[in-house]
Every structure is written in C-alpha cells, then in structure tokens.
Amino acid sequence: MRLRFSRRSPGADVLIELRPAGFDPYAELQRYQTETLGHAGKYGATCSFVGTMRDFNENETVRRMFLDHYPGMTERQLERIAEEAKTRWRFLDALVIHRVGEILPDQPIVLVAVWSSHRGAAFDACRYIMEELKSRAPFWKKETLALGERWVEKNTGGY
Amino acid sequence: MRLRFSRRSPGADVLIELRPAGFDPYAELQRYQTETLGHAGKYGATCSFVGTMRDFNENETVRRMFLDHYPGMTERQLERIAEEAKTRWRFLDALVIHRVGEILPDQPIVLVAVWSSHRGAAFDACRYIMEELKSRAPFWKKETLALGERWVEKNTGGY
Amino acid sequence: MSIRVRYFGSLREKMGRVDDILAAEDIDTVSDVWKAVSEGEYLPDRILCAVNMDYADPDAPVKDGDEVAFFPPVTGG
C-alpha cells in the first residue's frame, strides 16, 4: 500500500508505505532521495529514524514477531500524523515505511525520514512522527518466545 | 583520518572520520551497520542526521564551498563531544563522518548516527552531537557565489 | 440498522472472532456497541475505539452502516 500525498498541504510531500516484506531502510532512503525527492540543492537537513527488531524484550529472548494492523485505519492515522507534523514544522518531504506481518530479529520495523532546509525542523518533525506513530498508529505486536507467544501490552514513551 | 575509540568508556563505540572526498551517507550507514557494528539484534533504534550542501544561503546562490578545518583539533573536539554524549545517554555505537575541502551543492557535508536500545537515547544523543559539532568543532565554510567569495560568519542554533 | 464491529490484536483472540455484524435497533453510541457484543459488559478503560477508522470516545454516536473497531493499546514502531 503506497500512499503519497502531493502538496495537498503547503510545501511538503509525504510518502507513507506499509510493507509486507523486509526492506533495507538505507537503500530506501537513497532511492527515495535520488528518484523521488524533487529538491536537490534545497534541503540542508535530513533526520531519519530506523526501528529494528531486537532479539530480546522484557528479559525474554524473542524469536520472531507478528505485526498486526488495521488496513485502512493504519494508513489514515499515519497520514493524519504526517499532516499534523506539516502544520507544526516547515519541511520539504517525509518518508514513512512500516513493516506488517512476520518479522525476524535484526529486521527493520519502521523508517521515518524528514528532509528540510534547517536541521531543527528535521529533528523535531521526525521525532514527532515517530512518537505519534508509537502511540496512535494501529499496529499490534505479538512476540514468539522460546516457549509460547505473547502480545506486547504497551509502547513506552520516547522522550 | 579514521579515529575509532573502542569501548574506552563503558558501553559505546564511536567512529569519527574526516573525509577529503565525497561520500554517500546511506551507503556508509549500511556498510557500518553490516561490517562494523557488533550488536545485531541488540539495537532497536537508530537515529541519523545528514547535513547536505544547499545551493543557496542568505538569499544568494552558492556555487561551491571550501571547508577549512584544524587537523588534530577537529578530531579531538569531535571525540570530546562524542564522549560527553556517552556520559549523558546510553547508546551502543555512533558514527560521525564530516567532509573537508571542496564541496558542491547537493553533496553531503556531515553524517551523525547513533544506535541504541531505545529510541529516546538515539534521538537525544544524535541531536546533541550535531548541535555541539555545529558550535564547537573547528570547521570553517567559505562559499563561492556568482560573484566572489565569502566566509560563513556563524552557525545558527538548531533547537 | 447494520453495524460492522471489528477486533484487533489481543482483543481479537479474547473475543474469539475477527468481527460481528450488529443488527440491533437500540444502539446509539460506541459503548452500546460494546455492550451488545460483550454480553452487557462495560467498556474497559484500556480498550481503544474507532468509528469509520478514526479514533472515537465511548460516548461517540454510531449510525447505520458505520464500522466500529475495538482494540488494545497500539504497539507499532
């Protein structure tokens, strides 16, 4: 699912994608910047965040994970979050990629990147999108442990 | 100049490099993560920042730039900044790459990346290193305009 | 009237089903929907609600054709 909103709000483009298969966040950044981003020479700052699956959580070894989501609502909420960020900070473009389905340790779960003229906006908007995503985007993690499975109960705050 | 401090302070490694030639920050991140970083499955968060040369500054078109530095002191100050970050936040590894010499618009100037277990530390430490670098690391930019040259007078704050 | 009720995450497993179609006439709010699908229980504080894919309060109104969803706190990212 690829959701691109093209300059609907003043200034910024945002691409939001849900991915059922693994992705390389740095190859994505490179490709997006080269092929999609229309601002060569205009952006001075890019802040990106990559969330990666760890092989442990709350003192237990985690073998793999299933990421449930709510098709339609997940994309809509990510879009809302990006729109809010656009009203709060001046940036040129943003990219959000989030995995769904089966994930293995060391695989990327989420990439958020923001391109802007000045670094403050890039850092602030990237972090805002990440934090809001963590608290509002409808995703649910189920971990497979050495013995049995468990749903992750709650995300912790990131500030 | 490649400066790696290996677990001198508890926990974190840091690699600092000055580069006389262009570099691709996302290829560097990918390579560093694959070849150097010894924490597969342990880091859940990576925050990175890339500063890119713009083709304008203070209402003037900038054709190219020369980045002067103070060999020895520049590396030492970057090392100090990274050490301070290590005492303030818990992270696993950090990478700082900074260009020196002739730079063209759209080329990367600086990459700062921080790997940690939790996202708050990655964001905070990455931004701290960038801000301190901007105010304390001995680099000086001289811009070539359509007519003539000028030294950049001062960096602006990023918060 | 007809309301589709969907469940996600651990709540889906607790409910033992992915959705319900409600046809009852005496449903005005999200809370009423929950009571109808849970044999009269009150909506637990920690369960989040959405109407037509937007977050909604328990006392938000629902109408014929709406899609109502219930799910635990989100854990993406």
Next chain:
Amino acid sequence: MSIRVRYFGSLREKMGRVDDILAAEDIDTVSDVWKAVSEGEYLPDRILCAVNMDYADPDAPVKDGDEVAFFPPVTGG
C-alpha cells in the same frame, strides 16, 4: 621560549599568514600571544582561542612549546 601561533578561517586571510613562531619572553597568557602577533591589539570578543588543540580563555596561561590558535566562530556541519 617558542610558541607556535596558528590562524584559521577568515582570520587567516586577515592576518595574511597561516602561522607565527613567537620567541618573546614576556608572554604569560593567550591574550599576551594575541597582542604580540597583532601589534598590541586587544583580542576581539568573537575570536576563539585554543591552546594545544583545546579551547582556552584569553587569560589561560601559555608556556614554552605550546601551540596557540585563533579563529572565528566555527561553521561546520
């Protein structure tokens, strides 16, 4: 005594040289170094100072063999 004095950025162009070697005996502080290389001027507020590659105040002591540097505000990143 012998002190190497280095200049960077725009200050290097203003000084018209990359460094000086000071041999004077009556130099105790960074300010004294500046006066010696600038024909008695006071150190401008905006010029930063380093002794042996660490930032230093104008009244920081200098000794034989030190490397002292003067430069404008930094503009990297």
